[in-house]
Amino acid sequence: MALDSKVPQGPIAEKWTNYKNHINLVNPANKRNIDIIVVGTGLAGGSAAATLAELGYNVKAFAYQDSPRRAHSIAAQGGINAAKNYQGDGDSTYRLFYDTVKGGDYRAREANVYRLAEVSANIIDQCVAQGVPFARDYGGLLDNRSFGGVLVSRTFYAKGQTGQQLLLGAYSAMNRQIGRGKIQMYNRHEMMDVVLVDGKARGIITRNLVTGEIERHSAHAVVIASGGYGNVFFLSTNAMGSNVSAAWKIHKKGAYFANPCYTQIHPTCIPVSGDHQSKLTLMSESLRNDGRIWVPAKLEDAQAIREGKKKPTDLSEEERDYYLERRYPAFGNLVPRDVASRAAKERCDAGFGVNATGEAVYLDFAAAIERYGKEQALVKGLNTEDAALVDKLGKEIVKAKYGNLFQMYDKIVDEDPYNTPMMIYPAVHYTMGGVWVDYNLMTTIPGCYCIGEANFSDHGANRLGASALMQGLADGYFVLPYTIGDYLSDDIRTGKISTDTPEFDQAEKEVKEKLDFFVNNKGSKSVDHFHKRLGKIMWNKVGMARNEQGLKEAMAEIKELREEFWKDVKVPGAADTYNEELAKAGRVADFLELGELFAKDALVREESCGGHFREESAETEGPQKGEAKRDDENFAFVSAWEYKGEPADAVLHKEQLEFNDIELKTRSYK
Amino acid sequence: MNMNLKLKIWRQNGANDEGKMVDYSISDVSPDMSFLEMLDVLNEQIISEGGEPVAFDHDCREGICGMCSLYINGEAHGPDRGITTCQLHMRKFKDGDTIYIEPFRAKAFPVIKDLVVDRSSFDRIQHAGGFISVNTSGNTQDANAIPISKHAADEAMDAATCIGCGACVATCKNSSAMLFVGAKVSQYALLPQGQVEAADRVKNMVAQMDLEGFGNCTNTGACEVECPKGISLDNIARMNREFLKANI
Numbered sequence: 001m002a003l004d005s006k007v008p009q010g011p012i013a014e015k016w017t018n019y020k021n022h023i024n025l026v027n028p029a030n031k032r033n034i035d036i037i038v039v040g041t042g043l044a045g046g047s048a049a050a051t052l053a054e055l056g057y058n059v060k061a062f063a064y065q066d067s068p069r070r071a072h073s074i075a076a077q078g079g080i081n082a083a084k085n086y087q088g089d090g091d092s093t094y095r096l097f098y099d100t101v102k103g104g105d106y107r108a109r110e111a112n113v114y115r116l117a118e119v120s121a122n123i124i125d126q127c128v129a130q131g132v133p134f135a136r137d138y139g140g141l142l143d144n145r146s147f148g149g150v151l152v153s154r155t156f157y158a159k160g161q162t163g164q165q166l167l168l169g170a171y172s173a174m175n176r177q178i179g180r181g182k183i184q185m186y187n188r189h190e191m192m193d194v195v196l197v198d199g200k201a202r203g204i205i206t207r208n209l210v211t212g213e214i215e216r217h218s219a220h221a222v223v224i225a226s227g228g229y230g231n232v233f234f235l236s237t238n239a240m241g242s243n244v245s246a247a248w249k250i251h252k253k254g255a256y257f258a259n260p261c262y263t264q265i266h267p268t269c270i271p272v273s274g275d276h277q278s279k280l281t282l283m284s285e286s287l288r289n290d291g292r293i294w295v296p297a298k299l300e301d302a303q304a305i306r307e308g309k310k311k312p313t314d315l316s317e318e319e320r321d322y323y324l325e326r327r328y329p330a331f332g333n334l335v336p337r338d339v340a341s342r343a344a345k346e347r348c349d350a351g352f353g354v355n356a357t358g359e360a361v362y363l364d365f366a367a368a369i370e371r372y373g374k375e376q377a378l379v380k381g382l383n384t385e386d387a388a389l390v391d392k393l394g395k396e397i398v399k400a401k402y403g404n405l406f407q408m409y410d411k412i413v414d415e416d417p418y419n420t421p422m423m424i425y426p427a428v429h430y431t432m433g434g435v436w437v438d439y440n441l442m443t444t445i446p447g448c449y450c451i452g453e454a455n456f457s458d459h460g461a462n463r464l465g466a467s468a469l470m471q472g473l474a475d476g477y478f479v480l481p482y483t484i485g486d487y488l489s490d491d492i493r494t495g496k497i498s499t500d501t502p503e504f505d506q507a508e509k510e511v512k513e514k515l516d517f518f519v520n521n522k523g524s525k526s527v528d529h530f531h532k533r534l535g536k537i538m539w540n541k542v543g544m545a546r547n548e549q550g551l552k553e554a555m556a557e558i559k560e561l562r563e564e565f566w567k568d569v570k571v572p573g574a575a576d577t578y579n580e581e582l583a584k585a586g587r588v589a590d591f592l593e594l595g596e597l598f599a600k601d602a603l604v605r606e607e608s609c610g611g612h613f614r615e616e617s618a619e620t621e622g623p624q625k626g627e628a629k630r631d632d633e634n635f636a637f638v639s640a641w642e643y644k645g646e647p648a649d650a651v652l653h654k655e656q657l658e659f660n661d662i663e664l665k666t667r668s669y670k
Numbered sequence: 671m672n673m674n675l676k677l678k679i680w681r682q683n684g685a686n687d688e689g690k691m692v693d694y695s696i697s698d699v700s701p702d703m704s705f706l707e708m709l710d711v712l713n714e715q716i717i718s719e720g721g722e723p724v725a726f727d728h729d730c731r732e733g734i735c736g737m738c739s740l741y742i743n744g745e746a747h748g749p750d751r752g753i754t755t756c757q758l759h760m761r762k763f764k765d766g767d768t769i770y771i772e773p774f775r776a777k778a779f780p781v782i783k784d785l786v787v788d789r790s791s792f793d794r795i796q797h798a799g800g801f802i803s804v805n806t807s808g809n810t811q812d813a814n815a816i817p818i819s820k821h822a823a824d825e826a827m828d829a830a831t832c833i834g835c836g837a838c839v840a841t842c843k844n845s846s847a848m849l850f851v852g853a854k855v856s857q858y859a860l861l862p863q864g865q866v867e868a869a870d871r872v873k874n875m876v877a878q879m880d881l882e883g884f885g886n887c888t889n890t891g892a893c894e895v896e897c898p899k900g901i902s903l904d905n906i907a908r909m910n911r912e913f914l915k916a917n918i
Contacts, residue, residue, distance in 0.1 A: 051806045066727065067793050069834055070735040086814065122808040129810040131802045131863045133827040140817025158827055164734055165830060172801035179797040187790065210782055239729040273702040278710055279731045408733065411750075411757050412704075477806045526717045528710070572722050578684075578783045580725060581717070 003256070003640055003655045006438040007111040012661045013093075016115045019439075020482055024489035031056030034488050035219040035497070037204055039191045039246050041068035041174070043167055043469055044452025045225030047476030050173035053182035055481060057488075060217055061174070062186045062206060064241055064583075069171045072227060072239040073472060076163025077284035077405065079145060079155035080469040082120040087144055091152040093117045100467060101662050103149045103336055104432070104460020105610035105630060107262070109638070110661055111439060112457045119478040120470050124156055126477060130169040134158050147465035148285055149336035149669070155466045160284055160404045166469055170476070189215075190583060191246045192511040194222055194253050194448065197503045201250075201448035205507050207515075209583060212576040214512055216504050218497035220488055221447045223480065224250055228431035228453040230263065232591045232598065233543075234535025236428035237269060237282040243587040244594050247435050247454050255443035256640035256653060258456035259433035260594065261602035264463055264611050265544050266429035267293075267340035270412055271360040280427040281412060283363070283405055285465040288333045290368035290398065291422070293340070295352040295361050297321040302352045312354070312362055312421050323347055331669040338462045338611045339669060341426035342628075345544050348425070355423050364421035369394035426544060430468060432459040432611065433601070436640040436655075440483035441475060444640075449484060451475035456638065461610025515575040518585045523570035527584045530565045534558065534588070534595055542599050547615040551603040555596050555648060562592040596647035601639055604652065607631035623670060632664050673699045673765040677712065679724055680772045682781050689781065691770075701761035705748060706731060706738065708760055725784040731756040733898065736833030739840070740785055741772040746837035746896045754835060754898045774840035778847070778883045789836050791882040792850060798878035799871040800854045802863050822860050829856040831899045838893035838901075844885030849893040851879050852905035859912050869916035876913055 008019045026034065034057050038049045041063040049061040065071060083096040096117035101108055124142070128134065134156050135143040144153040158165040177183040188209040195203040195218075203218035229244035230236035251257045268283045296302040297319055304310040323343055325332045335343075344361050347353070354360050373394025377384040384390065395418050399406065406417050413423070435443050435450040437457055443450050452472040459467065541554035565588070573579040608617040608628035617629045638655040674697045682689030696712050703711070706728050713723035729737040738755045742748035748758045763769065771785065779787040804810060830853070838849040855872050858864025864871075887906055894903045 047806065054805050054807075065729060065735070065737060066789060067834065069793075070729055070737050072730060072735070075730045075732055075734050084813070119808070122810075124813045125810045126804075126806055126808060128813040129802065129804045129863055130806075131826075131858050131861050133823050133830050133857065133861065134813075135827075136818055136820045136823040138820050140819050140823075141814050158830075161734070161831060164833075165827070168830065172796070173806055175793075175796045176801040176803060178793075185793075187793075237732075239735065240731055241729050274700055276700060276703045276707045276711060278704070278707050281732045407752065408757070411753055411759065414759070414761060478808050526714055528714065570717065572717055572720070578725060578786070581723060 003436070003653050004438065005109060005655060006440060007109070008439065012111060012114045015111055016118055023482065023486040026485050026489050026492060028056050030492040032058070033495070034058065034491060035060065036221050036223060036484070037217060037219040038062070038223045038225060039204065040071065040225035040227060040452070040454070042071035042073035042225065042227055042452060043163070043170055043472030044454070044476045045223070046071065046167065046170035046174050047473050048223055048225060048451060048480050049183055050170060050177055051477050051481045052484070053177035059177070059183045060186065060219065061183055062189045062191060064188065064190045064209060066187050068174055068185065068187070069168060071167060072242055073167045073469070074164045075239070076469055077160045077282065078147065078286040079157035079162045079466040080123065080166060081147070081154050081464070081466045082124045082156060082470065083117055083154060084121050084124060086142060087153045089152045091154050095152065096120060096154065098662055099150045100458065100464060101460065102667060103464040104462050105667055106460065106632070106636070106659065106664050107259070107609050107638070107657065108458055108460030109657060110659060114661070115479065116458050116471060116474050119474045122478060123470065123473045127166060127169050130172060132158065132165045132169045145286055146289055146334065148288060148334045148340070149331070149464045157286070160286070160402060163469060166473065170473070191249065192586070193249050193507045195503050195507045196253055196445065197497070197501065200446045202497050203499060203504065205511050207511070210578055212574070212579060214508055216499035216508060218499045220491045220494060220497065221449065221484055223449045223451060223484070224435065224454055225451045225476070226454050228434065229591070229594060230428045230431055232534065232595050233428040233538045234531050235272065235277060235280050235539070237266060237280050240279060243590065245587050245590045247450065248590040248594055250435065250443060250445060250448055250450070252643050254445045254643070255448060255450070256436040256642055257434070257597065258436035258638050258640045259461070259601065260598040260641070261542070261605060261612050262432035262461045262610060263428060264337055264430040264432060265341040265426045267337055267344055267426050268363060268424045269427035269429070270409065271355055271423055271425040272357065281408065282427070282429060283409060283422065283424060285337070287363060287402060287405065290401070291333065291363040291365050292322055292367055293324050293333055293361055293363055294320045294322045295347045295354060299351050302354060305354050306356060306358060321352070328669045335669045336462060336464060341544060342613060344426055360423040360425045362421035363424045365398055365417065366421070369398055372397035430463055432456065432461060432463055436638070440486065441480055442483070442487065447487065449480060451480055461612055514586070515582065518569070518571040518582055519573065519575045521569060521571065523568040525568050526570055527581055527588050530561065530569060531588045531591065533561055534592060537561070538595055538598070542602055545613050545615050546602050548603065551599050554599040555603070558592065558596040558599065559648065562596070565589065565592055593647050597641060597650055600648060600650065601641065604639065605635060607635040609635070624666065624668065630666070636664070671701070671765070673701070673760065673763065673767070675699055675763065676768040678768065678770045679785070681724070681784050684783060685780050699760050701759065703760045704731070704756060705742070705758040705760065706756050725786045727786050728756055733757040734833060736835040739774045739787065739835060741774060741840060743770050746774065746841040747898055752898060752900060754833070774836050776839045776845035776884070778845065779836060779839065789834070791884070792834050792836065792847070794882060795847070795851060795875055795878045796854065799874035802858060803867060816862050818861060826857045826860040829853045829860065829901065829905050832901050833899055835898065837896045837898060839884065841892045841896040842885065843890065843892070844888060846887045846893070847879050847884040848887040848906045848909065849897065849901055849903070851875050852909035853901050855909045855912055856905040859908060868912060872909060872912040872916050
């Protein structure tokens with residue numbers, strides 16, 4: 001099947017408006033006869049469910065958590081971008097569009113990104129109307145901060161809990177519709193498979209995680225909003241339950257999976273402390289507004305610190321290497337995430353790491369504390385030369401800005417970041433890859449949509465900070481509700497979809513067989529045992545730096561591990577009851593397939609772009625020496641993979657990317 | 671230094687089972703582990719011995735989703751302040767300790783299994799009025815059209831940081847949910863956007879709260895102490911004021 005992105009004709013700034021003017025609509029009376037399933041209730045799924053219900057459709061929403069409010073969007077800290085230009089610093093729709101395409105290393109679809117930038121301002125209006133308590137200045141207007149990879153302040157925030165507040169906003173909109181009976185909410189339910197009737201997505205099979213019951217649900221369209229697949233690495237900043245299964249199930253039924261190798265390794269996470277580690281905790285990128293990143297300039301100092309013989313505060317300015325400021329003077333500590341992560345790895349690989357494992361760098365607030373302290377002393381007419389006073393005043397400001405993050409760090413590491421620099425190291429955070437969708441956000445299965453992090457569309461090979469929340473809400477509030485109507489306008493005479501059909505029988509049978517297999521398998525190793533081993537392979541060979549040999553090894557090792565898993569996995573308990581090990585087994589089985597496709601995708605893409613760094617493809621000379629080298633001539637395409645049984649047999653389809661409104665350039669932050 | 675611990679854990683096979691405390695031993699616990707990582711290790715141990723692992727709720731493991739619960743040594747979220755159970759670290763315990771681990775107990779939070787409880791009553795209170803009736807059409811007025819004083823916005827934010835974990839209910843001798851409900855009522859009452867339907871909101875939410883079987887507030891303030899997000903008792907006072915106003 002040839003890929004058709006269905007991007008509308010016309011100038012980029014008019015595409016979305018023209019599109020909306022010419023699509024088919026469903027009248028309100030007919031909407032009442034149409035059912036839509038939404039899987040996942042994070043920012044994308046929650047906002048979509050609420051909006052579709054407001055429009056009049058009957059929505060069934062599903063979450064594996066015990067409430068929609070717990071979806072992992074809630075953990076996003078820093079903020080949400082919008083081209084409001086409230087600061088008058090030169091922002092515009094075009095500039096947000098440009099920054100996003102450039103930040104994504106020119107591997108995103110222009111038309112989708114422009115639309116995202118276009119609706120971004122509306123998101124802020126919407127959220128304020130919902131009662132989201134964004135930060136404000138003393139004049140009562142909304143405040144902004146700056147994020148990596150851009151030169152304007154366009155990030156709106158609610159302390160360090162922006163994701164929480166936006167999700168609770170979407171949750172409140174959902175609650176209003178649940179109260180009205182327009183959304184039926186199924187908490188603690190997991191989607192086990194999608195059901196296709198005559199080639200169209202017409203329902204799903206779910207498992208009630210409390211009772212173990214297998215249920216059938218039908219609808220005229222199915223929306224997948226199940227988030228990213230970072231947990232394929234076992235250790236990531238994702239929630240423990242975050243999984244690829246809903247996305248992977250539709251992939252196996254015909255939805256192409258795009259760019260699986262595009263993974264964002266976030267530069268500022270709390271380093272790993274031991275083998276017991278179950279997840280990694282992010283320290284918001286907003287900290288890089290005020291924190292300076294460094295390692296010791298001399299190897300012997302790094303060693304002394306690792307051995308506990310020296311403290312970071314013992315080192316003078318000259319003995320420190322602020323390597324981001326040194327390498328990237330224009331953007332300094334605010335280079336994009338992929339660049340910052342690789343730079344940290346480069347220093348640590350060279351022996352400058354600062355914790356016992358050698359995998360940590362410093363994020364230091366001393367300079368910010370002094371700067372803010374002096375400013376406050378001046379404002380209050382106090383002595384700016386009084387070091388103790390300046391320190392106290394400065395810490396108060398830093399606390400007001402980042403207090404919850406500092407507390408979180410202190411609780412985990414047992415060190416006070418007000419008085420000693422934080423230790424950070426990159427960790428898997430976000431997946432730009434995902435299910436391939438066209439301009440309508442429809443997958444290659446008719447009637448099956450994919451939104452939010454679960455799709456591949458807007459961030460190219462690297463996502464800029466504060467853009468995930470923007471995309472999730474844009475898809476759910478403002479894009480999908482239009483595009484899905486165009487498709488459903490053909491369904492107004494279809495009537496209720498029956499679940500009593502051979503297609504549902506077959507799908508349910510397969511689901512039950514797999515569950516029975518797990519609980520009856522006489523294996524010897526737990527699900528986590530396999531998940532951790534998969535994670536190690538992924539991190540070591542498909543992580544921050546990749547090469548041909550490692551990727552080939554990874555593919556073989558994952559295949560072998562998958563075979564071992566099916567022979568030797570041990571799942572205690574029964575299938576018809578609460579059984580978390582059983583739920584985990586299904587998710588890890590899917591990760592074991594995705595992981596291999598992920599490595600294959602990375603192997604095929606013989607260039608470096610964004611979060612995907614191939615060691616064979618780096619600049620060897622000139623001012624960009626050592627930086628990632630993109631190959632636009634041969635790789636300016638989206639890799640969309642078609643499922644053919646074994647992950648290694650997946651067939652590659654290419655969507656050629658065209659850049660008409662942005663000139664392809666080497667991405668430089670120097 | 672690594673620790674050896676004794677655990678007494680509530681095991682209950684479903685809502686209709688009577689349930690009982692069961693003893694476990696666990697050795698070589700690193701002080702850097704989180705409490706839930708310690709339970710992960712215990713569960714691996716139980717699985718390898720052929721048993722069924724202890725069921726407990728958890729998800730984000732960074733203190734924000736509100737999914738984790740647990741009553742540890744008689745305290746919601748254990749012996750530390752301003753954190754959830756997933757942020758509790760084993761360095762708060764010492765070698766040889768016996769740790770009691772129970773579910774959040776309240777009539778409105780029935781046990782599903784072991785340490786997992788059903789908190790859907792919280793959701794139903796939100797369905798009754800935890801929202802501002804505005805459609806997500808994208809045709810709302812500009813976000814800066816109504817200036818809101820920084821003070822009010824910050825106070826609304828403080829109320830809005832509630833994560834809906836239920837520690838307030840679990841720790842209250844009356845199993846009252848007034849801190850939880852008060853936080854939501856306050857967030858909207860403090861913002862101009864929330865004023866329009868303030869009266870209906872507080873009446874509907876309080877009615878649902880009573881219907882769910884939560885108790886009343888007798889101002890002992892235990893909820894505020896145990897709240898991982900430091901939600902202030904002021905929010906209960908504000909809710910009472912709003913409720914009174916709505917009924918005059």
